[in-house]
Amino acid sequence: MQATAKAFKEAARRMTADLRHRGLIQKALRGYELKRDEYRERFRDWGAARRAAARVKWEAVNHLDRYLAEFADRIGARGAQVFFAEDAAAARRYITDLVRRENVRTAIKSKSMTGEEIHLNEALAAAGVEVAESDLGEFIVQLRGEPPYHLVFPAMHLTRDEIAEVFRRKLGKPAAGASTEPEALTMVAREAMRQRYLAADLGISGVNFAVAETGMIAVTENEGNARLSTSLPRIHVALMGIEKIVPRLADLALLWPMLATAGAGQPITGYNTLYAGPRQPGEADGPEQLHVVVIDNGRTRLLADAEQRDALHCIRCGACLNVCPIFRNVGGHAYGTTYPGPVGSVITPHLRGLLAWRHLSFASSLCGACTAACPVGIDLHHHLLHNRRNATRAAANPFEKLLFAGFVLLMKSPALFRLAGRIGWLAQPFHQWIAGGPLDPLRAWTKARELPPVAPRSFSALWAEREAKEKKDQR
Amino acid sequence: MNGERSTGTERRPEGRRQEILARIREALRVAAPVPFSHGDAPGDRGGATGQGEDRQAGQARQARQTRDWLPAVEPTPTGMRAALAANLAGLKADLVEVADPAAWGAWLAKTAVAEGWSAVGAMRNEPLVAAAAGALGLPVVWADEPYDKAALEACAAGITRCDALVAQTGSVVVSTATGGGRVLSILPPHHIVVATAAEIVADLPAAFELLAGRYGGRWPGFVSFISGPSRTGDIERILVLGAHGPKKLTVVLAG
Numbered sequence: 001m002q003a004t005a006k007a008f009k010e011a012a013r014r015m016t017a018d019l020r021h022r023g024l025i026q027k028a029l030r031g032y033e034l035k036r037d038e039y040r041e042r043f044r045d046w047g048a049a050r051r052a053a054a055r056v057k058w059e060a061v062n063h064l065d066r067y068l069a070e071f072a073d074r075i076g077a078r079g080a081q082v083f084f085a086e087d088a089a090a091a092r093r094y095i096t097d098l099v100r101r102e103n104v105r106t107a108i109k110s111k112s113m114t115g116e117e118i119h120l121n122e123a124l125a126a127a128g129v130e131v132a133e134s135d136l137g138e139f140i141v142q143l144r145g146e147p148p149y150h151l152v153f154p155a156m157h158l159t160r161d162e163i164a165e166v167f168r169r170k171l172g173k174p175a176a177g178a179s180t181e182p183e184a185l186t187m188v189a190r191e192a193m194r195q196r197y198l199a200a201d202l203g204i205s206g207v208n209f210a211v212a213e214t215g216m217i218a219v220t221e222n223e224g225n226a227r228l229s230t231s232l233p234r235i236h237v238a239l240m241g242i243e244k245i246v247p248r249l250a251d252l253a254l255l256w257p258m259l260a261t262a263g264a265g266q267p268i269t270g271y272n273t274l275y276a277g278p279r280q281p282g283e284a285d286g287p288e289q290l291h292v293v294v295i296d297n298g299r300t301r302l303l304a305d306a307e308q309r310d311a312l313h314c315i316r317c318g319a320c321l322n323v324c325p326i327f328r329n330v331g332g333h334a335y336g337t338t339y340p341g342p343v344g345s346v347i348t349p350h351l352r353g354l355l356a357w358r359h360l361s362f363a364s365s366l367c368g369a370c371t372a373a374c375p376v377g378i379d380l381h382h383h384l385l386h387n388r389r390n391a392t393r394a395a396a397n398p399f400e401k402l403l404f405a406g407f408v409l410l411m412k413s414p415a416l417f418r419l420a421g422r423i424g425w426l427a428q429p430f431h432q433w434i435a436g437g438p439l440d441p442l443r444a445w446t447k448a449r450e451l452p453p454v455a456p457r458s459f460s461a462l463w464a465e466r467e468a469k470e471k472k473d474q475r
Numbered sequence: 476m477n478g479e480r481s482t483g484t485e486r487r488p489e490g491r492r493q494e495i496l497a498r499i500r501e502a503l504r505v506a507a508p509v510p511f512s513h514g515d516a517p518g519d520r521g522g523a524t525g526q527g528e529d530r531q532a533g534q535a536r537q538a539r540q541t542r543d544w545l546p547a548v549e550p551t552p553t554g555m556r557a558a559l560a561a562n563l564a565g566l567k568a569d570l571v572e573v574a575d576p577a578a579w580g581a582w583l584a585k586t587a588v589a590e591g592w593s594a595v596g597a598m599r600n601e602p603l604v605a606a607a608a609g610a611l612g613l614p615v616v617w618a619d620e621p622y623d624k625a626a627l628e629a630c631a632a633g634i635t636r637c638d639a640l641v642a643q644t645g646s647v648v649v650s651t652a653t654g655g656g657r658v659l660s661i662l663p664p665h666h667i668v669v670a671t672a673a674e675i676v677a678d679l680p681a682a683f684e685l686l687a688g689r690y691g692g693r694w695p696g697f698v699s700f701i702s703g704p705s706r707t708g709d710i711e712r713i714l715v716l717g718a719h720g721p722k723k724l725t726v727v728l729a730g
Contacts, residue, residue, distance in 0.1 A: 028712045042546040049544035054510035062507055065499040072492070078696070084490035094490065136718055137709035155709050163710055182710035186718055193719060198624050214694060224661050224705035224720025231657035231697075232624060242495070249687065253541050253679035256700070257644065267546070267565070268644040270706050271720075273699040280696040284619045285656040296495050304502035310510060377510050 004336060005359035011334035012363065021157060021331060028156055029322055035265030036319075042267065043257075053258055054377035057313035060212070060245040064303070067212035067245045068294070074215020078277030080290040087297050088118035094293060095120065095237060096127040102235060102289075104129055104201040108193075110219075110226035111135040112206030113151060113316060114239040114295060117338045117351075120204070131204075132196050134225035136189050143170045149332035151339065152263050152318040157331060160185060193225070203229035203287065207240035208315070209255060210292075213248045215276065217292060220259060222270035230275065236287040238275070242299050243312040249274075255315065262375035263317030298351035308383050311346050313376045320370035320380055326363055335360060342370035346383040349391070358391035424454040541680050548643045548677045555642040555675050562645025566703030567716060568724040576729045579669045580607035583634065583727075586667075587611050592631040596663050598655030601636050604669060608634055618659035633663035633721075637670050638698070639685055640726065643678035646702045647726060648686070651695035660701065666721040672730040 001009075015021060040046050060067055072082040085091035099107070107129050109115065121142075124131045133142040137154035141147065143166045148154030155163065164180040167173055173188045174180065205226050209218040217238050219226045230236045246255065252272070260266040279286035303309055321327045321341030332340040337348045337357070345360035361384040370380040392400075410417050428451075436446045445451070457465075548558045563570045573582055580603075587595070597608035598619040608615050616627045627633075635655050639648040647668050654660045660668075676682050686698065705720030716722050 031712050043544060044547055045544045049541075051511045052540065052544065058507070058510050062503060064503065065496045068499070069496060072489075078694075082489065082492075084492040084495045086491045086495060090490065134719065135709070136707045140709070153709065153712070156712070158710075160710055182713040183715045185710055186707055186715040190717065190719055194628065197719075198628060216694070222705070223707045223718035225718070227657070227661045227699065228719055231661065242499070248537070250537055250541070250680060250683045253545070253683055256679065257545060264708075267562070268646060268700075268702045270702050270704075271699055272646075272702075273697070275697055276694040277696050280651070283651050283656065283696055284621060285658050286651070286696055294490075294495075296498070300495070300498045300502050303499060304505075306505040306507040309507040313510075 002356050002359070004356045007336055008334060008359055008363070011336070012330040015331045015334050016329045022329060024157065024159065025328055025331065028153070029328065032265045032322055036261060036322075039261045039265065039267045043261075049254060049258060050375055050377055053254055053375055054310075054313065056246060056251045056254065057315070057376050058310065060247055061243055061303070061309060061312045063247075064242060064245060067247055068242060070212040071210050071215055071245060072292075072294070074212075075217070075277060075290075075292060076215075078215065078280065080277045080292055082292045082294060085293055085295045085297070088295070091118045091239070091293050091295050091297070092120060092123040094291075096123055098235070098237070098291060099124065099127055099129050099202065102201070104235065106196070106200045107131045107202040107204055108134050108196050108200040108229045108233065109138075109204040110206070110221065110229040111138050111148075111154070112204065112239050113148075113338060114206055114241055115204060116147065117297065118239070118295065120239070129202070132193070132200075134193055134197070134223075134229055135221070136186060136223060136225075139189055139193070140166065143167070147333065147338075149340075150318060150321060151316050151341070157333075197228045197232045200229075200233045202235045202237060203231075203233040204237045204239070205230050207238050207244050207292070208259070209246050209252060210240055210244045211247075211249050211252070211274070212245055214274075216249070216274045218252060218256075219273050219275070220256065220269045220271070221273075222264075222266075224271055227271055227273055230273075231286055234287055235289045235291070236275075236278065237291045237293060239293050239295065241295055241297070243303075243314075258375040259315055259317050262319040262373065302347060302350040305350070308346070308350070308386055310378050311343065311350075311380075311383055313378055314343050314347070315376060316343075317375060319373040319375060323369040323373045325365055325367065325369070330363070342380045342384070343378070346378075346380055346387065349387050354387070354391055354394055358387060361385075361387035361391070418458065418460075421454065421458050425456060428454050537680075542678060545678060545680075546643055550677045552672070552675075555677050556672065558642040558677075559640055559645060559675055562642070563703075563726060566645045566724075567706075568645065568703045568726065571725060571727045573727060573729050576603050576669070576671060578729060579603060579727055580610055583607050583667070584611060586632075586725075587613065590631060590665065594626070594630045596627050596630040596633040596655070596659050598635060598659065600652070601655075604634055604636060607669075617655075619655045624658070624662075627658060627662055630663045632665040632667055633659040633661075634667045634669065635660050637668050637674060638689070639682050640670055640675045640728075641677075641679060641682050641700070642675055644700075644702055646679075646682075646700040647724070648682055648698065648700050650686075650690075650698040654697075654699070657697045660699070661705075661720045664717065664721055665723040665725070666701070666704070668724070668726045670726055670728050672728060 076082050083094050121131050133139045140155040149157045160180045207217045208220040256272050260269040278290035324342050327341045337344045349357040364384045366381050368381045434440045594614040596616045596618050599605050599617045616622050636653040637647050637649050638653045649660050660666050704716045704724040705718045707718035
């Protein structure tokens with residue numbers, strides 16, 4: 001077994017047994033579900049909106065070369081530097097070169113999953129730049145030295161007491177005995193961050209949408225930390241995957257409310273901001289430089305797979321995580337990936353190698369809740385099946401191969417099938433002694449479940465008997 | 476992170492733009508099916524993209540269709556105003572109604588006393604705002620000309636105009652010009668938007684139409700759709716206002 005798969009299995013076993021963790025996640029998500037349903041109801045036609053959103057992203061992704069060039073040319077014409085990075089190392093190198101050239105000492109970062117993907121914080125720290133995460137949830141997990149737990153709610157797995165504890169240890173506040181209400185803790189973070197915005201040389205953000213038609217990047221956030229991070233420092237670096245494109249500005253009239261409702265159970269997110277470039281002539285503030293780093297890092301491999309190309313429609317709302325029975329039990333950290341949950345299980349094998357990450361596609365009940373929740377209609381649970389098929393084609397498990405060869409043989413030969421049924425019936429009373437134990441060949445099934453009893457006589461035997469009896473009665 | 480120092484000899488300002496675009500073209504040689512192309516449902520015909528039609532026609536059609544799906548707003552002045560008020564309230568933003576723009580100043584003076592302001596941020600290029608802010612008798616940081624960031628941070632309130640108020644979402648649309656730059660509407664703890672009823676638009680498609688008509692080819696560096704005060708739910712998913720930006724957002728609506 002691959003080390004990644006072993007680690008996942010181990011973490012999944014540990015987390016599913018952690019009832020406290022499960023309770024916390026269930027509670028947080030119940031509130032989300034109520035709000036999501038309330039605001040989804042306000043759409044005149046959520047289904048049609050979903051289909052239209054899927055079309056918008058289909059159009060963008062399937063003409064990506066054209067739209068990406070259009071976007072880069074237009075934002076470039078307003079003075080932004082657009083850098084195309086083939087992989088994480090190239091993106092890091094561009095940014096570390098920039099901070100050396102510009103003598104950057106401190107950076108303030110608003111939430112970016114692409115930043116997590118390329119491990120930017122570590123690279124900046126190695127280049128001597130102090131990076132502070134400004135999103136409250138990211139700030140908390142950064143203080144704890146953890147990766148974000150969820151695409152949208154990075155600190156969802158922590159209680160107020162755990163957060164107060166890490167604040168006290170790292171920031172010296174709140175004082176022992178002082179309030180640990182979310183409000184009070186948020187104000188501790190606000191205070192800690194304020195001066196950093198003013199002092200930072202560099203602000204880093206992600207990109208939710210890149211508009212080809214007008215050459216703009218759109219950043220969606222609730223806290224205002226992205227607005228502060230991108231307005232006060234003299235340099236703004238924006239990180240985006242190549243798939244973030246939308247063709248037209250008006251597409252956001254659809255995607256903004258859908259992202260908010262599907263992802264966070266909000267009617268609209270607090271700040272939806274469009275940046276058309278760095279500070280323009282005649283403007284009084286804003287960064288002198290804007291660098292947009294456009295990152296491939298394996299995405300063109302997924303693009304080349306027409307069957308699963310729609311996985312690049314993802315707008316990273318997190319809706320599929322929220323409804324996934326696997327995510328809700330194993331939690332966001334067990335996956336060991338930048339992108340957890342169903343969409344992470346679909347795309348990670350493409351981005352980071354099928355054989356090392358195939359196990360994630362098997363950790364699914366295939367219930368389809370993710371597909372139903374996706375605001376841009378990605379066929380997530382079928383893609384999990386596609387990954388399983390591709391993984392088996394690439395490297396079949398020899399034991400499974402043998403098992404299926406035996407199964408085929410059994411199914412093709414009535415005599416063998418009858419014999420197997422007979423042996424099963426005879427062997428079952430003895431099996432009880434080892435069921436679920438280390439000697440049990442069926443342990444993978446029996447350690448948590450009961451084997452149904454083998455019938456004393458097979459269906460075909462009963463059928464033949466009935467036929468014979470009817471014939472006799474007729475006579 | 477060893478070996479990531481650039482060699483210096485091959486610095487490409489655009490990175491591997493041509494190579495990546497070529498890789499994308501190569502990847503797209505096999506077509507992917509259009510989503511939901513099987514099992515059409517009502518309202519799905521024509522789709523959102525309409526290849527082959529010109530951009531303007533496509534935009535107009537899409538705006539029409541988007542309206543059919545998004546939350547409904549009655550497109551009359553009263554309907555829009557009612558929706559705006561309801562949505563602002565839902566976002567925990569305050570709405571104050573005054574007779575006309577001349578009354579902005581009086582409301583600001585009253586609030587300055589009530590909240591005990593010691594300094595405000597405002598904008599010079601909007602004569603009514605500049606006059607009202609100037610009349611408060613407090614130090615004013617003019618954020619649409621070069622200013623001291625620390626001084627603006629110390630201000631109790633930031634006063635701006637707006638491009639539009641979106642009834643459908645309760646959003647205030649500000650840009651570099653109407654928002655007094657990028658920072659004025661986000662750094663002080665109370666953001667005050669002085670607006671007129673003429674600035675209300677029904678929905679997001681209408682807001683984008685308005686912006687496109689106003690700025691056309693010359694977009695400002697920054698446009699923000701602000702929906703309520705700064706907020707977070709990052710601790711136990713409990714809503715807290717004033718995470719990093721304004722704790723309070725007030726729309727002072729004239730007319």
